[in-house]
Amino acid sequence: MVKDQNKMPLFEAVKAYHDKKVVPFDVPGHKHGQGLLEFADFVGETVMQIDVNSMKPLDYLSNPVSVIKQAQELAAHAFSADHCFFLVNGTTSAVQAMIMSACSPGDKIILPRNAHKSAINGIILSGAQPVYVQPELDKELGIAMGVTPEAIEKAIDENPDAKAVFIINPTYYGYTSNLSDIVKLCHEKGIIVLVDEAHGAHFSFHESLPQSAMSAGADMSSVSLHKTGGSLTQSSLLLMKEDRIQESLVRAMINLTLTTSASYLLMSSLDVARKQLAVRGKETLDRVLQISRWARDEINKIDGLYAFGRERINGCGVFNFDETKLGIDVNGIGLTGFEAYDILRDEYNIQMELGDVCNILAIISVGDDEKSVKALVDAISDMAKRYRRESLDIGTLPLENPEVVVSPRQAFYGMKKMVRLEESEGMICAESVMAYPPGIPVVTMGEKITKEIIEYIQFMKTQHTTLSGTKDQYIENIEVLAF
Known part of the structure; x- marks a missing residue:
């Protein structure tokens, strides 16, 4: 069925509630901001007036039947999924719900060891047994990359009773595995594929970006729409296909930990961010890719810095690359990524996404423009001049999987x-x-x-x-x- 992606049913319902000037005698206790004036003066009257409790005109996240349900259906359609769940505890809750939906206590789940802590916590909650796969390593950059289909196949052969495989798409630095081949391999063996797509919310909306989990045929994916898609922090999506797992089971797992006081600020931002990507995503991401490529080229002109990208693709554990992730090796100017991260924040008022031993990472997203990215490049160029030392030799980092002794x-x-x-x-x-x-x-x-x-x-x-x-x-x- 064709969906009108210009519609924003939840956001429109929240606006209608605001316009009615309802007199609240329910929670929250600040009563449209009147009980929290100092905060309301800072964030604005409208924000406080739409920070409301669940009610019939605005639907209920735990059992949506009207505007939230309609908004979720539009999101499912936009992301090529059968079902979509709005979440207000970040992608952490989506990852945990996926693992609990796919695995019962004692079931084996195959996953790369460079998974986020939410996956480890999901394993604890579900009682699943992890089977870790060694991701491909880039020892020059000091980072773990994707996993090969061959590594997944070997793990399945050694653990034919595994119930699920968990894949990261993309890694923090933007590299992806051959997801289509991994999904095909797993499905041939009756294994469910779960994908942590926290940093790939934008993949569905531009042909120059890596393949999304849903288009690759994965069974479930967790999507941090707030990271690269524009919604508010802590808002997220869980997407699923219903071929191998039931929607009712996933909903039950989500409701185990889902708040009964879901934020309409967060949920409304998901509705609007979905519309923006579905309606204007191509043109927006054209611009984002253009300025990301410019920044990478400019930084690579600076002696001692290396903004890595598509040249590290090898068709195996590094199958594709998201060019909106601007990772920069700074060891060539004598700094660790930790030091460069602090310098950029403290001296240049530039907040990077992260720093590690070798690298810093900037996320270029739908909210960036030429001005903001030029400020980043200028700051990095000046830092390279002011703080340059002899090149660092970082030695060998502990990137190999640790030995698992107990679950x-x-x-x-x-x-x-x-x-x-x-x-x-x-x-x-x-x-x-x-x-x-x-x-x-x-x-x-x-x-x-x-x-x-x-x-x-x-x-x-x-x-x-x-x-x-x-x-x-x-x-x-x-x-x-x-x-």
């Missing part, structure tokens, strides 16, 4: 103790240690702690990296299993 769920519920980080070699980790962003664990629950892992954590601490996931916020100590 994350066993480790989560197991007896634990705290030990000094430097004394934890050989012990089994009982918490996760990760730099955020990107939120990919260096070591996580159930994995053996190695000397290399300890040294890498200590190095990140010297770089004043934001580390999270541990009870000791300074990570002088680490929690391990007590056996």
Whole structure:
């Protein structure tokens, strides 16, 4: 059925509610901002007036039958899915719902180890058993890339009882796996394919971008529309095909953790962002790609900097590349990515998406223009002049998959103790240690702690990296299993 993508049923209903000047005697208690004037004065009267509770004219997210349902159907059509669910707890909740829908306690799920922490948490919640696949490594850049169909096939052959395969599309730095071949392989063997498409919300709307999960035939994908599609932070989509999994099951899993007080600000932004992409996505992304390519070319003219891109595609674990991801290796000017990240924020008022040992990453999205991207390029050029040192030799980073000794769920519920980080070699980790962003664990629950892992954590601490996931916020100590 043809859908009119110009319609915004949920957003239009929220606006109609606003225009009626309803007198509220329900929650929230700020009553259209009158009980939170200092905040309302800053964010604006309209924002407070549409921060409302669920009601019949605005539908109910947990069981939508009218305007939310219509908005979700429009989004499903725009993204080539059978069904779409609006979510207000970010793509974290979508990833967890996907894993819980596909896996029962004890079921095996095959996934790359460079998955976001939400996948590990989804495994804990579901009780699934992870089978980690080694992603392809780019040791020059110090990052993990995609996975090959051959690696997935080998994992399936060794674990023929696996219920699901989980793929990242794209990685944080914009590289993708051969998703179509992986989906075909899995479906031939009766295995469900789940895709973390947090950074690929825009893939469906331009032919020069990598293939989206739904167009590749995946069973479910989680899409952070707020990351690259323009909706408000924390708003997300779960997309699905109904060939191998039931919509009612997925809805039940979502409702296990879904709030009964969903934000209409967040949901309305999903409705509008979907319309923008469906109606004007091609022309918008034409511009985004043009300025992204310009920035990459300009940065590659600067001695010592390398803005990497399509040239690293090899047809295997690096099958395609999203050119809106501007990753830059800064080791050639003597800086770590951690240092460059801080310098750009503190000295130039430029907020990058992340920094790691080698690289910094900028996300060029629907909200950027030539002016903003030129400011970024000018700041990076000046930083290269002012802060240049001798080139760094970063040595070998711990990019290989850690050894899994017990499942994350066993480790989560197991007896634990705290030990000094430097004394934890050989012990089994009982918490996760990760730099955020990107939120990919260096070591996580159930994995053996190695000397290399300890040294890498200590190095990140010297770089004043934001580390999270541990009870000791300074990570002088680490929690391990007590056996």
